[in-house]
Amino acid sequence: MKILMVIVDGMADRSVDGTTPLKSxxxxxxxxxxxxxxxxxMDTIRPGIRPGSDTAxxxxxxxxxxxxxxxxxxxxxxxAGIEVRPGDIAFRVNFATVEGDGSVFDKRVVDRRAGxxxxxxxxxxxxxxxxxxxxxxxxxxxxxxxxxxxxLRGGNLSDRITDSDPxxxxxxxxxxxxxxxxxxxxxxxxxxxxxxxxxxxxxxxxNEERAKNGLPKANVLLLRGVGxxxxxxKFHERYGMRMAVIAGTTLIKGIGRLVGADVIExxxxxxxxxxxxxxxxxxALKSLETLDFVLLHIKAPDEFGHDGDFEGxxxxxEKVDSAFEAxxxxxxxxxxxxxxxxxxxxxxVKDHTADPVPVMIVCEGVRRDDVKHFNEFSxxxxxxxxxxxxxxxNILLDLTGKSKKFGA
Amino acid sequence: MKILMVIVDGMADRSVDGTTPLKSxxxxxxxxxxxxxxxxxMDTIRPGIRPGSDTAxxxxxxxxxxxxxxxxxxxxxxxAGIEVRPGDIAFRVNFATVEGDGSVFDKRVVDRRAGxxxxxxxxxxxxxxxxxxxxxxxxxxxxxxxxxxxxLRGGNLSDRITDSDPxxxxxxxxxxxxxxxxxxxxxxxxxxxxxxxxxxxxxxxxNEERAKNGLPKANVLLLRGVGxxxxxxKFHERYGMRMAVIAGTTLIKGIGRLVGADVIExxxxxxxxxxxxxxxxxxALKSLETLDFVLLHIKAPDEFGHDGDFEGxxxxxEKVDSAFEAxxxxxxxxxxxxxxxxxxxxxxVKDHTADPVPVMIVCEGVRRDDVKHFNEFSxxxxxxxxxxxxxxxNILLDLTGKSKKFGA
Numbered sequence: 057m058k059i060l061m062v063i064v065d066g067m068a069d070r071s072v073d074g075t076t077p078l079k080s081x082x083x084x085x086x087x088x089x090x091x092x093x094x095x096x097x098m099d100t101i102r103p104g105i106r107p108g109s110d111t112a113x114x115x116x117x118x119x120x121x122x123x124x125x126x127x128x129x130x131x132x133x134x135x136a137g138i139e140v141r142p143g144d145i146a147f148r149v150n151f152a153t154v155e156g157d158g159s160v161f162d163k164r165v166v167d168r169r170a171g172x173x174x175x176x177x178x179x180x181x182x183x184x185x186x187x188x189x190x191x192x193x194x195x196x197x198x199x200x201x202x203x204x205x206x207x208l209r210g211g212n213l214s215d216r217i218t219d220s221d222p223x224x225x226x227x228x229x230x231x232x233x234x235x236x237x238x239x240x241x242x243x244x245x246x247x248x249x250x251x252x253x254x255x256x257x258x259x260x261x262x263n264e265e266r267a268k269n270g271l272p273k274a275n276v277l278l279l280r281g282v283g284x285x286x287x288x289x290k291f292h293e294r295y296g297m298r299m300a301v302i303a304g305t306t307l308i309k310g311i312g313r314l315v316g317a318d319v320i321e322x323x324x325x326x327x328x329x330x331x332x333x334x335x336x337x338x339x340a341l342k343s344l345e346t347l348d349f350v351l352l353h354i355k356a357p358d359e360f361g362h363d364g365d366f367e368g369x370x371x372x373x374e375k376v377d378s379a380f381e382a383x384x385x386x387x388x389x390x391x392x393x394x395x396x397x398x399x400x401x402x403x404x405v406k407d408h409t410a411d412p413v414p415v416m417i418v419c420e421g422v423r424r425d426d427v428k429h430f431n432e433f434s435x436x437x438x439x440x441x442x443x444x445x446x447x448x449x450n451i452l453l454d455l456t457g458k459s460k461k462f463g464a
Numbered sequence: 465m466k467i468l469m470v471i472v473d474g475m476a477d478r479s480v481d482g483t484t485p486l487k488s489x490x491x492x493x494x495x496x497x498x499x500x501x502x503x504x505x506m507d508t509i510r511p512g513i514r515p516g517s518d519t520a521x522x523x524x525x526x527x528x529x530x531x532x533x534x535x536x537x538x539x540x541x542x543x544a545g546i547e548v549r550p551g552d553i554a555f556r557v558n559f560a561t562v563e564g565d566g567s568v569f570d571k572r573v574v575d576r577r578a579g580x581x582x583x584x585x586x587x588x589x590x591x592x593x594x595x596x597x598x599x600x601x602x603x604x605x606x607x608x609x610x611x612x613x614x615x616l617r618g619g620n621l622s623d624r625i626t627d628s629d630p631x632x633x634x635x636x637x638x639x640x641x642x643x644x645x646x647x648x649x650x651x652x653x654x655x656x657x658x659x660x661x662x663x664x665x666x667x668x669x670x671n672e673e674r675a676k677n678g679l680p681k682a683n684v685l686l687l688r689g690v691g692x693x694x695x696x697x698k699f700h701e702r703y704g705m706r707m708a709v710i711a712g713t714t715l716i717k718g719i720g721r722l723v724g725a726d727v728i729e730x731x732x733x734x735x736x737x738x739x740x741x742x743x744x745x746x747x748a749l750k751s752l753e754t755l756d757f758v759l760l761h762i763k764a765p766d767e768f769g770h771d772g773d774f775e776g777x778x779x780x781x782e783k784v785d786s787a788f789e790a791x792x793x794x795x796x797x798x799x800x801x802x803x804x805x806x807x808x809x810x811x812x813v814k815d816h817t818a819d820p821v822p823v824m825i826v827c828e829g830v831r832r833d834d835v836k837h838f839n840e841f842s843x844x845x846x847x848x849x850x851x852x853x854x855x856x857x858n859i860l861l862d863l864t865g866k867s868k869k870f871g872a
Contacts, residue, residue, distance in 0.1 A: 441850035450512020463516020
């Protein structure tokens with residue numbers, strides 16, 4: 057039996073006048089699936105622990121985030137297509153604009169996104185070729201828009217250092233500082249990188265051209281989210297299943313690459329409200345023909361949550377539900393379907409909260425419960441009761457006949 | 465207050481056309497008890513972890529199987545009445561028949577059960593007296609039918625070795641191999657034991673006699689399930705209660721002996737469908753007059769599960785229910801009753817699965833819930849919600865006023 061895991065990012069919500077976007081949405085397909093399966097609520101990490109999408113996804117895939125999550129950097133680097141190795145340190149990077157005189161650390165950030173620059177491959181190449189650090193290999197990976205990822209390798213690097221990104225415009229680029237004596241060498245190397253890459257970028261023809269056209273120069277790299285990469289066992293080694301990830305969001309693609317999944321890309325998977333839901337569903341079902349495990353990720357409900365947009369979230373959930381009609385006629389003796397949210401993103405909070413998420417599992421043999429609606433106010437009465445994110449994979453492996461017996 | 469723990473092995477099931485053997489069985493007594501008590505579902509080890517009966521029972525008795533389960537050998541040796549000590553290595557043993565020339569490892573297994581030999585005490589004695597191993601004490605313990613258990617003691621033995629049992633007939637006896645360099649001495653000793661015991665058995669008068677009568681010789685010992693015994697605290701030391709085990713199954717008796725319980729034997733407790741359920745129940749109630757904790761184990765529903773026999777399982781559960789009528793009139797201010805399954809054995813899977821099991825607790829003061837039927841589709845709505853096997857003993861100790869306060 058194969059497994060289709062559908063994660064609707066931030067779909068769950070808190071109560072607003074006794075309802076939620078999910079509860080108030082018309083969701084005949086989710087409700088039918090809920091009725092056909094077993095339901096419950098799930099703490100993706102632990103009760104009361106507010107998950108990021110990254111830590112939540114790791115946990116749901118059975119990778120303890122307390123062990124495998126060392127910061128956003130390594131995941132973003134994977135998402136940018138860099139092969140990250142244990143011991144590397146990795147950063148999220150913004151191409152940004154600085155102005156002023158003196159050293160790069162005396163200059164002020166005037167645009168944290170360098171005018172939302174799009175085509176910057178040449179700049180990435182120039183940094184990779186031009187910056188030399190003694191004893192350290194560096195890899196700058198390109199990502200969408202103004203984003204990039206940086207990996208430093210070799211020389212016993214530490215991730216106990218601060219960010220260079222001042223986070224707000226008008227402030228100076230921050231000199232990276234060691235948080236413990238052992239990290240001083242790393243801080244020095246990273247500051248050197250920031251200086252040398254600035255020198256190369258500031259005088260690069262592409263930036264001279266931008267300046268001439270009145271566009272902000274993409275002349276500095278702002279670093280944040282540093283993490284030291286650890287060994288992460290591949291999904292297929294761990295579970296004996298080949299995995300596909302269908303997602304528009306770089307972060308989720310990064311998690312897919314981190315665990316060795318096939319990341320299926322398509323420009324119509326945008327990771328936003330203009331994504332092609334039907335194509336995503338179709339691609340997921342197609343992938344199941346050749347692979348054993350498919351993670352289908354849908355991002356937009358989380359964005360509506362962050363925007364505090366109740367109606368927008370509700371309307372988008374209805375679109376998601378329509379796209380899920382295809383799931384209601386799956387052969388559940390061949391495919392085990394689970395639908396869940398990675399965390400709650402209440403429109404009232406505009407950020408992630410730790411409220412448990414609804415989860416359902418539909419497959420042959422599952423103990424159907426009395427739940428008939430898939431929302432925050434109904435599923436807790438279901439047969440799964442309250443489970444943890446880290447338990448979900450084991451439950452799915454057991455239901456699909458893939459787990460080993462412990463004892464005799 | 466005393467505790468009566470009733471474990472119906474493999475009673476729980478998965479959904480077959482919306483029902484299960486337990487749900488479709490007529491169980492007025494279980495249902496009445498369920499109504500009188502508090503109910504829930506339980507992951508005997510952890511959600512999604514498929515339990516053996518051995519690991520499940522350890523966990524339910526509050527012995528973490530990840531700490532105390534080192535393989536089936538030590539439990540079987542306890543079941544065969546051998547006093548197992550920490551550091552011993554122990555094996556499950558089959559008396560079997562080999563034929564051919566040369567060393568024992570050149571011969572082929574023609575009957576893995578030596579014609580299901582029954583009376584083999586003389587053979588066991590001959591091996592115990594005749595085989596000498598330098599610096600190693602050996603104890604072969606007799607068990608029912610063709611079964612036995614072997615303990616080796618002394619000389620820093622390792623359990624990182626392979627089985628000698630080829631598992632299928634027609635194959636040669638397997639030479640035991642070390643799985644790490646430190647285990648090479650042990651592998652050599654065990655292979656010597658196999659050779660020397662074969663020499664003694666093959667020429668033993670009882671086997672000469674069997675050969676004359678056309679019966680297969682019980683002339684080799686096949687070893688499997690090796691485990692290195694660890695210190696297991698006794699039940700009465702741990703909980704301050706004297707414990708009795710009423711079971712027909714060697715494995716469960718072995719667990720009882722492992723934790724220092726009184727194992728009450730009776731030839732009418734068969735560990736199978738022909739067991740005397742009424743006598744078992746009567747013996748359990750009798751034992752409670754003098755002891756504090758009684759574990760009553762009923763095996764047959766698991767066997768029907770392994771056989772994929774829905775109707776057989778259902779019918780047997782109805783017999784179990786009839787025998788449990790005696791429990792409905794217990795004085796629940798003196799006895800705390802818990803009824804549960806050790807794991808799910810779905811007739812559709814014919815093996816153990818990790819689906820949580822139903823559990824109920826009936827005693828004075830317990831918070832009665834609305835559950836009126838004891839089955840997989842009803843108890844999850846009960847007041848216990850979803851608990852873990854390792855938590856059950858603590859809950860029972862607390863309900864019966866036996867636990868210490870943590871803090872003040």
